[in-house]
Amino acid sequence: METALDEIRSELKALGEDDDIVSIDTEDLHAHGYSEWSTVNPDGLPVAVVYPRSTEQVSVIARICHKYRIPLIGYSGGSSLEGHFSAPYGGISVDFAYMGKILQFNKEDMDIVVQPSIGWQDLNEQLKQWNSGLFFPVDPGPSAKIGGMIGTNCSGTNAVKYGTMKDWVINLTVVLADGTIIKTRRRPRKSSAGYNLNGMFVGSEGTLGLVTEATLKLAIVPEETSVAVVSFPTIRDAASAAAGVMQAGIPVACMEVMDDVQMKVVNLGGATAPKVWKEAPTLFFKFAGTKASVQDNINRVAAITKANLGSNFEFARSESEQKLLWSARKESLWSMLALRKGSEQVWSTDVAVPFSRLADLIEISKKEMDEMGLFASILGHIGDGNFHESIMYDRTNPAEVEKVEMCVKNMVNRALDMEGTCTGEHSIGWGKKASLLREVGPDTVGVMMQIKKALDPLWILNPGKIFDVPS
Ligand SMILES: Cc1cc2nc3c(=O)[nH]c(=O)nc-3n(C[C@H](O)[C@H](O)[C@H](O)COP(=O)(O)OP(=O)(O)OC[C@H]3O[C@@H](n4cnc5c(N)ncnc54)[C@H](O)[C@@H]3O)c2cc1C
Known part of the structure; x- marks a missing residue:
């Protein structure tokens, strides 16, 4: 060494x-x-x-x-x-x-070449300062940077309209395990030239190569945006309203759900004071487009939510109201973290299912957590059938750790039984290897390991992630 x-x-x-x-x-x-x-x-x-x-x-x-x-x-x-x-x-x-630069901005082509350590928020700030009229829509954790976002094939609240990280990568420069430098493609937005190596490296968690440059597509900043918040008697009503919006083909920019516990957590956290939220299952919507289309979408969504017992439909009339209404969603994880005491931690995990199954999964998982006496909240990218459970637990208490692990395992298994996935956006890492095996089976993991072996025969790149190191 x-x-x-x-x-x-x-x-x-x-x-x-x-x-x-x-x-x-x-x-x-x-x-x-x-x-x-x-x-x-x-x-x-x-x-x-x-x-x-x-x-x-x-x-x-x-x-x-x-x-x-x-x-x-x-x-x-x-x-x-x-x-x-x-x-x-x-x-x-x-x-x-130290590799966080913008290397090339091709405004006319609506793409940008960056190094891996630029954060998505900084990238958007720069595009705004240039008055480019463009933005990068993939929005995971606030501190995430492009290299890691490619690593996990992340997404976020914008995914229901804009898709996930894999949809925004045009080409990558990658350093392979032995130091060889490759570029996956050139710069057109589409290409059928050979294997889709972008698809292979995006989501490979640094196990196949180290990304040192990426050319990314950019989206047009919409002319008009608005935000609306609606509460429901039950999570099932919220989920069926969300399904109704999807099935009506209304192009919402974001559609997020938070359960009653999460709304209470936001109130307790105090980050959005003096606003006090109704502590009930709530849907958050963002609308984006032309003035007329935003208004039309708001009207259509209001009708659907009303038909599903939604109440308190509030929509923002100004930019500051938009910020206020979206703030509960934005502060959700921080609010949960703010409630930790002593050695308590928050276990934040995600699964995704076909969205018609989401209400079933959330209901059963919530019931189980309540029965086990765990304090947990739910929020999710409901339009993608993807939801997150944040469970408070004491890391130094083995009985509590065991309970949380059991809940997460059961939730993942239920999602898989509903033809879902063990992770909609966080990816596998060290923690979800057993779930991946259960999800796709040994033959599919075997193919992944063959790819790993071909590119990294000495198994030096991020060993032990996605699957175990072969003995
Ligand atoms: C508050 C909070 C909210 C979050 N919300 C979301 C969300 O809404 N959606 C979502 O998808 N995720 C979310 N996440 C998770 C996280 O933000 C994402 O997984 C993100 O993509 C990680 O990016 P990073 O730059 O932090 O990566 P890192 O943690 O640095 O790395 C992630 C993986 O990529 C690999 N890697 C890093 N750089 C490179 C590189 N240059 N080349 C190859 N491999 C590399 C690493 O080895 C690792 O395996 C959230 C996290 C937090 C803390």
């Missing part, structure tokens, strides 16, 4: 790099191997963190690690939730913090 680190330092120095890009600072190692957000944190920390400045530097690092068989773990925003960037086999964490 020390030989490898010395070799990395001296090769980069020979290439003209002045700074020492290798850190072995204890706090740095901890921050790159442990996550407060994560449902799991396997034992082990990286032995070093490297901070490359270019694709070429990443290639040198990979070549040397390949020579000495040292694990390499990509790190961008560090907001992933299933132990994704943990280092159970030690090795080197590659933090792209």
Whole structure:
């Protein structure tokens, strides 16, 4: 390991790099191997963190690690939730913090070339400052960055209209396990040239290669947006209203659900005071388009929600009202985190099912959590049949940890029984490997492992994630 680190330092120095890009600072190692957000944190920390400045530097690092068989773990925003960037086999964490530039902006083509460490919020801020009229619509955790978003094939509240990360990638520059640099495609929005390598790297969690550049599509900022909030007597009424909106083909920009507990949590958290929310299952809508289409969509959604026992239909008449109405959704996870006491943590997990099954799944899962005496809230991207459960638990209490694990396992199994998936957007990491196996079966995981073996025969890239390291 020390030989490898010395070799990395001296090769980069020979290439003209002045700074020492290798850190072995204890706090740095901890921050790159442990996550407060994560449902799991396997034992082990990286032995070093490297901070490359270019694709070429990443290639040198990979070549040397390949020579000495040292694990390499990509790190961008560090907001992933299933132990994704943990280092159970030690090795080197590659933090792209110094690779956060916009390299090329092609306004006419509505695309942009970026390095992996630019955050999606910063990217949008820059596009706004340039008055470009364009934005990047994929919106996961606030601190997420493009490299990690590609790693997890993330999405967020905008997915019901704009799709997920995989839909926004035009091409990628990737450093492979042995240091080889490849580019997956050129720059047109469509291409049928050979295998879809974008599809292979997006969602591969840094197990097949390290992404050092990405060309991303951009969307037009809509002329008009608005927000509406409606509450319902039960989660089933909310879900059937949401299904009605989808089946009517109303192009909502976002459609989110929060249960009564989550609404109470927002009130308790106080982040949206003085506004006090009705503590009932609630749907949040965003509308986007032309003035006329937004108004038309609001009217149609209001009619559908009313027919499903929705009440208190509130819609925003100004930008500040939009912010206020959306704030409960925006503050939801922070509000839950704010309620932690002592050694309590929040286990945040996601599953997705065909959306007609969502109400069944939520109802059974809520009942089980209540019966087990767990404090848990639900929120979800209901238009995609994707929902999140946030469960409060004491990490130092083994009985409580066991209960949470049981609830999550049961929820995942129920989702799978409903032809769903163990994760709609958070992806597998270290925490959901058994669920993936159950979801797709050993033959499909076997194909994934063959792909891994072909690209990374020494198994050095983020080992132990998605599936176990073969013995
Ligand atoms: C408050 C909060 C809200 C969230 N909401 C959502 C949500 O709505 N939707 C959603 O999908 N997720 C959500 N998440 C999860 C998280 O934001 C996403 O998983 C996000 O995509 C992770 O990006 P990151 O930059 O933080 O990645 P990281 O945590 O740094 O890494 C994620 C994975 O990608 C790999 N990786 C990192 N950089 C590279 C690279 N350059 N090349 C190859 N592999 C790389 C890592 O090794 C790791 O396996 C939320 C998280 C939080 C904390």
